[in-house]
Every structure is written in structure tokens, then in C-alpha cells.
Amino acid sequence: MTSTNKAAKAVTRKPPAGAIKAYVASLTGTSLEYYDFAIYSVASALVFPKIFFPGNDEFVALLLSFSAFAVGYLARPIGGVIFGRLGDKIGRKYVLVFTLVLIGVATVLIGALPDYSVIGVAAPTILVLLRLAQGIGVGGEWGGAVLLSSEFGDPNKRGFWSSAAQIGPPAGNLMANGVLAILTASLSEEAFLSWGWRVAFLASALLVVFGLVIRLKLEETPVFKAIQAHGDRPKAPIKEVFTTQPKALVAAALSRVCPDILYALFTVFVAVYATKELGMTTGNVLSAILIGSAFQLFLIPLAGALTDRFNRRWVYGIAAAATAAYIPLFFLMIQGKSVAMLTVGTVIGLALHAFMYGPQAAFITEQFPARLRYAGSSLAYTLAGVIGGAVAPIIFTALYGAAGGGWYLIAVYILVASVVTIVGMLLGRDPKPEEDVRLMQGTHAQPAA
Template structure:
């Protein structure tokens, strides 16, 4: 692996590119909403929905049904990736991102207002699935555009840092969501939390939607897309071109996501079930551990992205993937003593490993595609990987643990996911900024 371009001392002293900071905030806000929704749905699917939307009599079956609705959000993402990825390369980043933000936010608020099974019967889980479907479609188009928003306003030679804005969304969203849920769980009785308390977290997302819209509506289109328009180089059929002209890039980008997706699902979804049911810990114990781990990620993700602007991006990413495979057995051994402290330390380390893959991930994925196909290519890679990674991970974790009664198969599953990521990194390429620089120079001329 070759070392990517390093910024010169003169370049390092330059002022921030125009609009870069505002774009960074806009990207961060949107993905924070996305993962705020993701986090509250993750926790609710493990602790709340089996009781109020899937009261089938068998607790395990109810949990599987609830996790199935969780998976629907991932399975719907390729639809959003195709629909919005195509539009993002044809009409621009800004307009698409306003639409995806609204779609995600409205669906989440409606989940918070949805009557449960005891009130409207079978219609309740059906509507829940449809709203989760809408969330997934919105998310499928959100991520690729959010990454391009911050990275295309920023310095191409510091894409690891600028692209990390979208990646800070998961811990920021997790922090907000788990903070809200922890307060609700600590201040309400179990009956009140299951009856109406959990709904407060979903309804509160309306605040993020309004804030995100105010920022995005004031943003200009990215300089890179403006240059593409000026040259008349926007693709007529971006999805088709990605599949026919960039198949290796698509495979490399998609496979690189699998390990981080599965790892994140372990520490933010399955651990909530494992710690409460098998280790006898309280919901508050688990939420606090995830909260602390997410707080560390707020710093580690941009730091990891910035590090890979100086050290080979694929190398840093790959080392973290190998570390994941080695660490998972150690994590389960750490928590066997049922210590809340060890659980917290274990989750923090696990999410730190995730940060060193997830921080540079956005830059790595977008760098696999030429500027004119970035939105479609990045969105497809992100969403297709989600189907084989995060979508099925909670179901696989639950099924493997139920079948074996121990964590060995789960550790094996993480090892396989890490190997898949390493293959994706081996197939990929290092940063190439020449085409983007040509577009911008020509547009200024």
C-alpha cells in the first residue's frame, strides 16, 4: 500500500475552504438524526417492541419478530440508495439531502405516535414495518450525500477528516438517544416506560429535523458538483454506470463496511440483550456503558479520519479489522464475572475499534469512485453492505446464541466479518485526487 498525498506546510496554513465548516455541521446534523433514530429503534426493538407490538406468548419469538422489523430498515436501504443516489449525481447533493432528512424524521415521529397491539391489533406491527421501511429508504439516500457534502466542501487531501463529519453521527445519535432513554428508564416505572415513556424519545427527533433543515436549506451546492455541471459531465444513468464501469470499486467499498456494521450491532444492540438476560444487569447499566463508549467515539472517529490523511488509510482500517477479530473473545471473557465496570470497559474498547474503521470509512468508500458517480456509487456500497452486515447481525447473534448457549459462534461470526472487510480493503485503491482537482481548476478558469 502506498502512502497517500501529504499536505505541504503551506497548504496546512491555508484558511478553511469556503462553506466547509457549515457543510461539516450540516453533514453531522443529518447523520446524527439518522443514528438517533437508529439507536432508539435498536434499544426499543430489544427491550420494548417485543412486549407491545409482538405479544406472541413466546418471549424468544417476540424478540426475533422485533429484530426482523429492525432488519427491514436495512433491507430498504438499497431502494433509497438507488433512488436518491441516482438523483444525487444528476440534480445535486443539496436537494436530495433535504428530502432524505424529512423522510427519516417524519417516519420516526410517527413511530412514536403509533398505537400498540393492544389498541389496534395486527395493524400495529404492520404499520411499524411500513414506517421502518420509510426510515430505511431515507437512510439509504442520506449517508452518501452527507459524506459528499462535507468532503466536497473540504480539502480533498484531508478527506479522512472532512468525511468523518457523517461518521460522527452514530456516536452523537447514540449519545442523545441513550441519554434520553436512560433518563426515562431511571425516572419512570417499568409500566410507565412501556406504556408511553419510550414514545418521548421518538417524538423528540422532531427537534433535530427542524435544526437540520434550517442548516441544509441555507447551504449552497458543493463546489465539486458545480464543476461537474459546468463541464456537462453529470451521468445520464449513474446506477447503470456504477455496475458496468466500476464493479471492482463497488465490491471493494461494500465489503469494507461489513466488519464495522456487524461490530456496531454487537455493541449497541445484542449487548443490551446479553447483559440484561444472561448477566443479570439492569437496562440502565447497559445504556450507561453504551453512552460512555459513544462519548469516546465523538473524539476517536474524527481523530482516526485525520490520522489516515497522514498514514495509509487502508492500513489503519485493516489493523482495526484484525484487532476486532482478536478482541471479541476477550470481551466475552471480561464480562463473564458480571461486573458492570468490566462491561463498560469492554464496550468502550469495542466501540474504539469500531471508530478506527468507521472514521476513515467514508473517505475510503467515496475515493473508490470518480466524482461524477460518487453519490450513486457510495450509496449503493453503503446500502448493499448493510443488507449482508448490520441488517441480519442482531438476528444472527440471537440465533447463534440460542443454538449454542455460549458466545463462541458469535466470536467466529465477527472473525468472518473482519476477514470480509480486509478483502474489501485489499481490492480497493488509495486516494486519487487528480480528477477532482482538474474539475475544480477548469471550473475556476
Template sequence: MTTFNPDHRAGTRKIPAGALKAYIASLTGTSLEYYDFAIYSVASALVFPKIFFPGNNEFVGLLLSFSAFAVGYLARPIGGVVFGRLGDKIGRKQVLVITLMVIGVATVLIGALPDYSVIGVAAPIILVLLRLAQGIGVGGEWGGAVLLSGEFGDAKRRGFWSSAAQIGPPAGNLMANGVLAILAASLSNEAFLSWGWRVAFLASALLVVFGLIIRLKLEETPVFKAIKAHGEQPKAPIKEVFTKEPRALVAAALSRVCPDVLYALFTVFVAVYATRELGMTTGNVLGAILIGSAFQLVLIPVAGAVTDRFNRRLVYGIAAVGTAAYIPVFFLMVQGKSVLMLTVGVVIGLAFHAFMYGPQAAYITEQFPARLRYAGSSLAYTLAGVIGGAVAPLIFTALYAASGNWFLIAAYLLVTSVVTVVGLALGRDPHTDEEERLLQDAHA
């Protein structure tokens, strides 16, 4: 509920109690978890095909590595169902502590996993199982992280407050690519493939401990406290989402498809395309992604704030349409094999992503009533990942191999843009009355 500071001029908003702490906790927690997820994403393109999926056919090794990458997305709905249900029944805080531990342990174990040359076929099998655990953790993390900052913040500024969790992926990506770039630049290719990449995975143990300390000190969100005080926790939240909120679920899920695929293009496939087809170095590519991610740290909360002032669905939709128009421009920009043009191209591409991803958390949570938010948001987020980011690197690779050019990839992004616009058209604009009533009744 919005509060006002009487010590300042009329109309100046006061930051709600606990909102800033929750914003930082949401941001740092998701940054740490997406650091874990991002180092796997980069390694799946540059390292794993060579050490976990070796063979005579380099293309097959890449497809197998991207298939293991996809497992993380395919596992997300499991996390969405398990942790989404718990989040609406027992609260946001407890679930977020568990998800952080799941991802952290899985990532450290990947860093310690012997490769194919040591334990044979057991290596890729264990890798896939650990990737599965990562995906389950992330599937339960996102909904809670979004609600943590969004429900402590001003409901009328949910675009900004909910953007905390959205900053996590580029922040985590920035840390992951930064660590990998330093390792790749300071080590020989042989040393990097042998043991250097493992340092980035093992280092996550320290990061996860830091994140746990922050989350354990948090209180439960005011909205969940109000729901609990009213005895309105759902008995079967997953069932209710499917039976009572099917349109909201479809709208929220479809809205994620284009930004998911776009992010996979500029943080995963571009690494393959630029190194293999344009002849650039790994350092060139990682540098471009680093710079693009740095810009996103600012653009994502700005985009969320913009949609608090202007229609959220309209801003989101303009970015989706702009994405479809930009992809052909990007590929034309990089044909000259200029590192500068690659960097500029990635920055612009990730800027389009920011203006969809920034308001995405607010848009998705606004589709569901407060008592079903964790389950509904988690399901929408994870189900969309299956048809979006999970298969995107595989589809990019297959389309490029089949055609030998980028035209089909551009067409693929056009289709995802249309899907997202349909999702926005099916959705609803913000309604804060229910939340304000809950909070008012709880304080009465």
C-alpha cells in the same frame, strides 16, 4: 483544492471556503437522523418485543422485533438507488433535505403508533412500513452527507473532513440512549413500556426542524458545481456504477461488513445479552453504550485524520484484524457480571469500530470517480448493510440460542473481519488529481 494562507508560516493549511459550515451541517444532519434510527434500534431490543410482538414465547418476540429492525437495513438499497441517482444528477443539497424529512416523519409516526393491544396485528404491520421509510431515508442520506463535508474540504485531508458524517451515528446514538436512559431511570417499568419510550420518538420532530433550517441554508458543493459546469452529470449513474465500476463497488461494500456487524453487537445485541444473561439493568447497559458513544465522538475524527497521514487501507485493516482478536476477550471480561468491566469492554469495542468507521467514508468515496460518487457510495453503503448490520442482531440471537455460549458469535466476527480485509485489498488508494482538475477548470 488545497489553498494556503499567506498570513501564516509556509505550509500551514487554510480551511477551504465553506468547509467548516459543511462539516457542521453534515455532522448535525446525520446526528439527528441517526438519533431517529438509534432510538428504534434500542427500542427493538428492549420495548417492541413486549408491546408490538407479544406472545407466550419471549424468544420468538425478540426475533420478530429484530426482523422489523432488519427491514430498515434491507430498505437502504432502495434509498441508495433512488437518492444516489438523484444526488449525481441534481446535486447533493436537495437530496439531503428530502432524506431528512423522510426519516423525521416516519420516526414521529412510530412514536404515535398504537400498540398491539389497541389495534391488533395492524400495529406490527404499520411499524414495519414506517421502519421501511426510515431505512429508505438513511439509504439516501449517508452518501450525500459524506460528500457534503468531503467535497467542501481539502481533498488531501478527506479522511478528516468526511468523518463528519461518521460522527453522526454515535452522536445520534448518544442522544437516543441518553433520552431513553433518563426515561427508564425516572419512570417505572410499566410507565416506560406504556408511554415513556414514545417521548424519545416524538421529540425528534423538533430535532428535524433544526436540521432542516441548517441544510436549507447550504450551497451546493464545489465539486458538483464543477461537474455541472462541465456538463458531466451521468445520465444513468446506477447503470454506470455496475457496468464501469464493479470492482470499486465490491471493494467499498465489503469494507463495511465488519464495522457494521461490530456496531450492531455493541449497541443492540449487548443490550439483550447483558440484561438477560448477566442480570444487569437496562440503565447499566444504556450507560455503558452512552460512554462508549461519547468516546467515539473524539475517536472517529481522530481516526480519519490518522489515515490522512498514514495509509488509509492499512490503518483500517489493522482495526479489522484487531476486532477479530478482541471479541473473545470482551466476552471473557464480562463473565464476572461487573458493570465496570461491561463499560470498559463496550468502550474498547467501539474504539475498534471508530478506527474502521472514521476513515470508512473517505475510503468508500475514493473508490469512485467524482461524477459517480453519490450513486457508487450509496450503493456500496446500502448493499453492505444488507449482509452486515441488517441481519447481525438476528444472527447473534440465533447463534447464542443454538449454542448457549458466545463462541459462535466470536467466530462470526472473525468471518466478517476477513471479508472486510478482502474488500480493502481490492480497493485503491486516494487519487485527488481528477478532483483538482475539475476545480481548476471550473475556476479558469
């Protein structure tokens, strides 16, 4: 074993200084931001077609609402470029503070936005603009949140430490669906559509303040401090990623496709299918998603830790293959219109997602050298979102309509997504924790070929 590898192993004995605080900060920050994003996701399926896109055929209104939903994903690369560049030039901390504020303000304004009956076409127009702001913020948030926990944590256990930011989406989804479930259970449908849904959006103001208090107390990551000390900050990180890391960028981006589409299926489209095709209530669907998200809180860090012990790419690829096999089974399970089977099926589906999403942050970030991690990770994450989560609800709806309410085309779509992600695993590289160790010891970490 080389001296560098011995040093890398030595740091595993106990959590590095500040690692636990950074883990909590990364988890809580992304949880708060994805709460904002998640309430929009649910509202786009259940509320917005009725109050922001009225006067259309029900199917057309749903497509318009999902198109507005997609804007948030389409805007993510903008955030990835802007904040990815800043994250590698000025540091992780201050970028994360700004993204938190941006998403929080946009979400509160959506909650206060008059609907179509009050201000006409201006309502959906402003909604799209605010969704754009949300997407830009999330596009810059993810890369920094991942680096916050992973660069404080043990590089040999990057799967676990990086999972902090990955817990954010299901935690945020759990909070969002919990709030919406309470509102739908306690209010009439008329009251919920009139003002009840706004409560969930406006409540995010309190959550953002809480998140800001935590993030403002953080220090910059040790890895970025070392890059600063070496005078090795890139002048044009975005350009450098495209010119020197094309294979890494492609591998990291493809890794996102299957988990993104799978998540959209179980947190957005299932709400449409179960209510319209199976006749279940909104409360039934929200409860199923709520339970599935609760399981993910434990499965995501478990999956991340598992890939620190076993080959990360193999665990990830096996989960992608299992997803392709499971989707037909899921739809067969719920044809009996059983709420219990819907819940069990959703839990299993989100568990498969967890075994890809848990190690995803580690896989993506370790494709890039430390000095380009924020830009590279953000670009891969956001660009993949455009072909994954952004269009998934629209494609699901179109395939559902084309198949006359059938699910077969949706299963084929998931199969293709699984193959794409497996290709990403084959193109990617395995972890090289010694690169961070060399950097921290005072020598430049060189990216693998």
C-alpha cells in the same frame, strides 16, 4: 512533484471556503437522523418485543422484533438507488433535505403508533412500513452527507473532512441512549413500556426542524458545481456504476461488513446478552453504550485524520484484525457480571469500530470518480448493510440460542466479518486527491484503473 500535485498540496494551508459550515451541517444532519434510527434500534431490543409482538415465546418475540429492525437495513438499497441517482443528477443539497424529512416523519409516527393491544396485527404491520421509510431515508442520506463535507473540504485531508457524517451515528446514538437512560431511570418499567418510550420518538420532531434550518441554508458543493459546468452529469448513474466500477463497488461494500456487524453487537445485541445472560439492568447497558458513544465522538475524526497521514487501507485493516482478536476477550471480561467491565469492554469495542468507521467514508467515496460518487457510495454503503447490520442482530440471537447462551459462535461470526473487510481493503485503491483538483481546475478527472 507534478503541477497537479502541487496544486493539491496548496489547498491544505487553510480550510477551503464553506468547509467548516459544511462539516457542521453534515455532522448535525446525520446526528439528527441517526438519533431517529438509534432509538428504534434500542427499542427493538427492549420495548417492541413486549408491546408489538406479544403472545409469542420470549425468544420468538425477540426474533420478530429484530426482523422488523432488519427491514430498515434491507430498505437502505432502495434509498441508495433512488437518492444516489438523484444526488448525481440534481445535486447533493436538495436530496439531503428530503431524506431528513422522510426519516423524521416516520419516526414521529412510530412514537404515535398504537400498540398491539389497541389495534391488533395492524400495529406491527404499520411499524414495519414506518421502519421501511426510515431505512429508505437513511439509504439516501449517508452518501450525500459524506459528499457535503468532503467536497467542500481539502481533498488531501478527506479522511478528516469526510468523518463529519461518521460522527453522526454515535452522536445520534448518544442522544438516543441519553434520552432513554433518563426515561428508564425516572419512570417505572410499566410507565416506560406504556408511554415513556414514545417521548424519545416524538421529540425527534424538534430535532428535524433544527436540521432543516441548517441544510436549507447550504449551497451546492463546489465539486458538483464543477461537474455541472462541464456538462458531465451522468444520465444513468446507477447503471454506469455497475458497468464501469464493479471492483470499486465490491471493495467499498466489503469495507463496511465488519464495522457494521461490530456496531450491531455493541449497540443492540449486548443489551440482550447483558440483561438476559448476566442479569444486568437496562440502565447498566444503556449507560455503557452512552459512554462508549461519547468516546467515539472524538475517536472517529481522530481516526479519519490519522489515515490522512498514514495509509488509509492499512489503518482500517489493522483495526479489523484487532476486532477479531478482541471479541473473545470482551466476553471473557464480562463473565464476572461487573458493570465496570461491561462499560470498559464496550468502550474498547466501540473504539475499534471508530478506527474503521472514521476513515470509512473517505475510503468508500474515493473509490469512485466524482461524477458517480453519490450513486457509487450509496450503493456500496446500502448493499453492504444488507449482509452486515441488517441481519447481524438476528444472527447474533440465533447463534446465542444455538450455543445455549454461549458466545463462542458469535466470536467466529465476527472473525469472518473481519476477514471479509480485510479483503475489501486489499481490493480498494489509495486516495487520489489530484482527481478533484483537476476537476476544479477545469479538466476532467479520470478514475484510476
